[in-house]
Amino acid sequence: MSKIQDALKKLQSAKSGAGGRGEEDRIRTVEQVGAIVEIGTDPNSFAGMSDRFVAVDRDSLRMAGLLAPEAQQTEIGNQYRLIKRPLLNLARGKGAHVSADSNLIVVASALSGDGKTFTAINLALSIALEKDNNVLLVDADVPKRHISSVFGLKGERGLIDLLKNKSLGPQDVIMETDVPGLRILPAGEPDEFATELLASQRMRTVARKLSDDDPNRIIIFDSPPLLATSEAPVLASLMGQIVIVIKANHTPQRAVIEAYEKLEREKAINIVLNQAGGGLTYGYYGYYGNPGTYPNDNS
Amino acid sequence: MNQVIEEFVTVLHGAWRFRWMAFLVSVLICVVGWVVVFGLVDRYRSNATVFVDTNSSLRPLLDDLTVAPDVMRQVDLVRQALGGRPQLERVARETGLYLRAGTTIETERLLARMNNDVSITTNPRRERNLFEISFIDQDPKMAQTVVQTLLNLFVEDSLGANKQGTQQAQKFLRDQLALLESELIKSEQELANFKKANVGRMPGETGSYFDRLQSEMTALENIEGDMRLAEKRKAALQDQLAGENTSLDGNAALQTEVDVQIAENRRRLADLQLRFTDMHPDVIALKSTIEQLEEQKKNELTQLSQSGVAGMVSDNPVFQSIQIELSKVNVEIATLSEKRSTSIRKIGELRGLIDILPEIEAELTRLTRDYDVKHSQYQALLQRLEVAELSESAEENENIRFKIIDPPSLPDKPSEPNRRLLLAIILLVGLGGGGAFSILANQLKPVFSDIRQTRRVLGLPVLGSVSVMETRERKIRRAGQISSFVFGISTLFVLFVVLVLFEDAGTEFIQRIFSGIRGI
Numbered sequence: 001m002s003k004i005q006d007a008l009k010k011l012q013s014a015k016s017g018a019g020g021r022g023e024e025d026r027i028r029t030v031e032q033v034g035a036i037v038e039i040g041t042d043p044n045s046f047a048g049m050s051d052r053f054v055a056v057d058r059d060s061l062r063m064a065g066l067l068a069p070e071a072q073q074t075e076i077g078n079q080y081r082l083i084k085r086p087l088l089n090l091a092r093g094k095g096a097h098v099s100a101d102s103n104l105i106v107v108a109s110a111l112s113g114d115g116k117t118f119t120a121i122n123l124a125l126s127i128a129l130e131k132d133n134n135v136l137l138v139d140a141d142v143p144k145r146h147i148s149s150v151f152g153l154k155g156e157r158g159l160i161d162l163l164k165n166k167s168l169g170p171q172d173v174i175m176e177t178d179v180p181g182l183r184i185l186p187a188g189e190p191d192e193f194a195t196e197l198l199a200s201q202r203m204r205t206v207a208r209k210l211s212d213d214d215p216n217r218i219i220i221f222d223s224p225p226l227l228a229t230s231e232a233p234v235l236a237s238l239m240g241q242i243v244i245v246i247k248a249n250h251t252p253q254r255a256v257i258e259a260y261e262k263l264e265r266e267k268a269i270n271i272v273l274n275q276a277g278g279g280l281t282y283g284y285y286g287y288y289g290n291p292g293t294y295p296n297d298n299s
Numbered sequence: 300m301n302q303v304i305e306e307f308v309t310v311l312h313g314a315w316r317f318r319w320m321a322f323l324v325s326v327l328i329c330v331v332g333w334v335v336v337f338g339l340v341d342r343y344r345s346n347a348t349v350f351v352d353t354n355s356s357l358r359p360l361l362d363d364l365t366v367a368p369d370v371m372r373q374v375d376l377v378r379q380a381l382g383g384r385p386q387l388e389r390v391a392r393e394t395g396l397y398l399r400a401g402t403t404i405e406t407e408r409l410l411a412r413m414n415n416d417v418s419i420t421t422n423p424r425r426e427r428n429l430f431e432i433s434f435i436d437q438d439p440k441m442a443q444t445v446v447q448t449l450l451n452l453f454v455e456d457s458l459g460a461n462k463q464g465t466q467q468a469q470k471f472l473r474d475q476l477a478l479l480e481s482e483l484i485k486s487e488q489e490l491a492n493f494k495k496a497n498v499g500r501m502p503g504e505t506g507s508y509f510d511r512l513q514s515e516m517t518a519l520e521n522i523e524g525d526m527r528l529a530e531k532r533k534a535a536l537q538d539q540l541a542g543e544n545t546s547l548d549g550n551a552a553l554q555t556e557v558d559v560q561i562a563e564n565r566r567r568l569a570d571l572q573l574r575f576t577d578m579h580p581d582v583i584a585l586k587s588t589i590e591q592l593e594e595q596k597k598n599e600l601t602q603l604s605q606s607g608v609a610g611m612v613s614d615n616p617v618f619q620s621i622q623i624e625l626s627k628v629n630v631e632i633a634t635l636s637e638k639r640s641t642s643i644r645k646i647g648e649l650r651g652l653i654d655i656l657p658e659i660e661a662e663l664t665r666l667t668r669d670y671d672v673k674h675s676q677y678q679a680l681l682q683r684l685e686v687a688e689l690s691e692s693a694e695e696n697e698n699i700r701f702k703i704i705d706p707p708s709l710p711d712k713p714s715e716p717n718r719r720l721l722l723a724i725i726l727l728v729g730l731g732g733g734g735a736f737s738i739l740a741n742q743l744k745p746v747f748s749d750i751r752q753t754r755r756v757l758g759l760p761v762l763g764s765v766s767v768m769e770t771r772e773r774k775i776r777r778a779g780q781i782s783s784f785v786f787g788i789s790t791l792f793v794l795f796v797v798l799v800l801f802e803d804a805g806t807e808f809i810q811r812i813f814s815g816i817r818g819i
């Protein structure tokens with residue numbers, strides 16, 4: 001509990017200290033962020049799923065650069081609204097690539113720093129707003145564990161434990177949040193065989209179980225970079241949909257193409273262009289009639 | 300248009316990533332370029348203007364008579380020729396430029412450089428007779444000297460070149476003339492030989508041939524006519540002979556003269572013998588006469604018998620006289636026959652000759668024409684030679700006068716290089732090079748800038764794009780990037796300005812370094 005107290009203290013000091021806008025606007029790398037979120041138990045746990053609870057602190061997320069600053073909230077929120085739509089459509093059984101695993105979505109990228117975690121979190125938050133769906137955000141980026149850190153879940157049991165210990169079930173590791181519709185599955189205890197575990201049959205079984213448990217559930221996996229690790233493509237092969245995040249004006253084309261070649265072609269692969277800005281007609285273009293919105297549109 | 304701007308902005312964004320490397324490239328280009336510019340040696344240009352006066356008083360007189368040397372063309376030729384190697388070598392020697400070059404390679408380079416730096420031009424828009432001669436060199440004095448030397452050469456050669464030209468032309472003519480002469484003599488000889496060989500058969504004389512033929516043919520006709528007559532007579536006589544028998548008693552239709560004389564003389568004798576005795580002198584004389592006549596008759600008879608007349612020797616005086624006549628006719632026929640064959644032969648010869656007469660005529664014509672042609676050629680050439688000689692002497696009198704309008708100048712300021720301009724150009728090149736570099740780098744390592752491009756490159760659906768989060772920190776960082784880069788660029792400009800201001804000091808400094816390096 002001391003850890004929790006520390007976290008609370010930090011949070012309070014951060015909140016009170018956050019006078020000038022400078023504090024708020026400071027972008028820090030995810031590594032620098034410690035446990036800034038409350039951890040507790042929720043007496044009103046959902047449908048017997050879990051009794052573990054996490055409170056999502058948007059301000060902290062913003063400070064960590066994982067949520068849009070308030071001025072751009074609406075703008076970016078709308079962008080994610082557009083982005084999530086085809087994913088949801090496919091998950092619900094509309095479109096060409098429909099498969100049983102269509103509700104398993106991995107957010108990947110070619111290299112690190114392209115904005116995977118950012119995209120995963122925001123996508124999850126956006127989908128959580130859906131009336132008909134709920135979201136499970138899985139931190140499968142076992143080496144780095146961004147999401148687990150950011151939500152202060154580093155020490156908690158998670159995916160790795162689930163894979164190692166056959167006696168555990170999803171409900172034992174999934175954490176509820178104070179955002180309705182959003183649940184989080186942390187990375188879990190570090191293990192030197194994490195790669196092999198992710199590539200194991202057990203992972204397949206777990207993924208299938210998560211998928212089948214609730215047809216309205218959308219499971220979003222945060223994955224390691226496709227080019228840096230060998231388990232990322234393996235993970236991707238278990239998924240129904242793949243989202244590759246590209247950082248505009250930064251990620252080299254070669255890298256993305258290489259990463260793409262590691263994936264199975266039959267998968268529903270989509271792109272999200274992160275940190276794209278500028279362009280005289282950008283706003284227009286990005287909002288209206290974006291032909292890339294639907295997975296079936298290859299024009 | 301918007302699309303173009305968008306793409307342009309995209310490229311800029313991409314190139315921006317490489318801005319510092321591009322800056323390095325720019326700096327490198329600028330520094331190297333500027334050092335080189337300062338290392339360039341000052342050169343001075345010396346100019347001279349010359350007026351070529353080709354109006355002389357002789358010209359209008361000579362225009363018709365002689366080959367008026369086209370003065371302007373020869374000046375043009377000289378202008379080309381002056382840039383030729385032998386002339387440049389002369390100039391290099393006389394002006395002392397040769398001293399600058401040591402090895403053969405250096406000499407070559409020197410001459411090549413001279414070839415480039417010497418300029419002899421006319422301004423076509425102005426007076427066609429105005430020539431500008433200039434040379435550029437590190438040493439202003441040398442430049443002037445070179446131009447002066449060129450000027451002198453120009454004058455000399457213009458006069459000399461033509462003279463040499465006419466002399467060469469004359470030599471050529473003379474050679475041709477000698478050749479033609481020998482040919483002409485040969486031709487003459489041939490003609491003479493031919494004429495000699497065909498004397499009497501020449502076209503002018505062949506009229507006689509035809510006459511001769513004609514007369515021969517007429518003569519032949521006559522001969523044949525005579526022969527016919529003689530044949531007739533012969534036939535008649537033979538008839539008579541056949542009719543007459545060999546005895547005395549027979550009618551003597553025809554009597555020869557001798558027989559008549561004999562008969563007369565016998566009658567006279569008979570008369571005399573009535574009055575006188577045989578001792579009378581007249582009787583004796585007459586008797587001897589009769590003897591002589593009988594002798595003559597006997598001779599004729601023997602002649603006849605010898606000449607093959609039917610061996611009829613008889614003492615019938617008529618018969619005998621007929622025989623005599625017959626033999627005469629035979630002789631005549633033989634003679635005529637002889638004449639006839641001669642005549643026929645002659646006619647044959649003449650005809651033969653006449654056949655080849657056209658050939659002879661043709662050959663004569665050919666030889667004559669040949670000779671005539673050569674002769675006229677010879678004459679023409681001879682005339683040209685005379686004309687050339689005449690014009691040469693005319694030229695020596697004709698003054699191609701040169702007037703120096705502007706003497707070779709001694710330049711006090713270098714005409715090249717224009718350092719300021721070059722420095723500016725280097726700056727632009729440097730900036731351009733850096734820009735090009737960054738764009739190239741962007742092309743080589745491309746990124747994704749917008750949805751359209753992403754979709755195009757990957758062929759995958761793009762769900763959407765998320766805007767950059769404009770936090771203050773980001774803005775500050777951005778501003779910092781831009782300002783530092785702008786600062787870098789502006790230092791380059793400042794450096795440029797400094798260099799322009801301290802052009803001379805810079806030049807001196809760099810050149811001293813260069814000569815120091817060369818000295819090592």
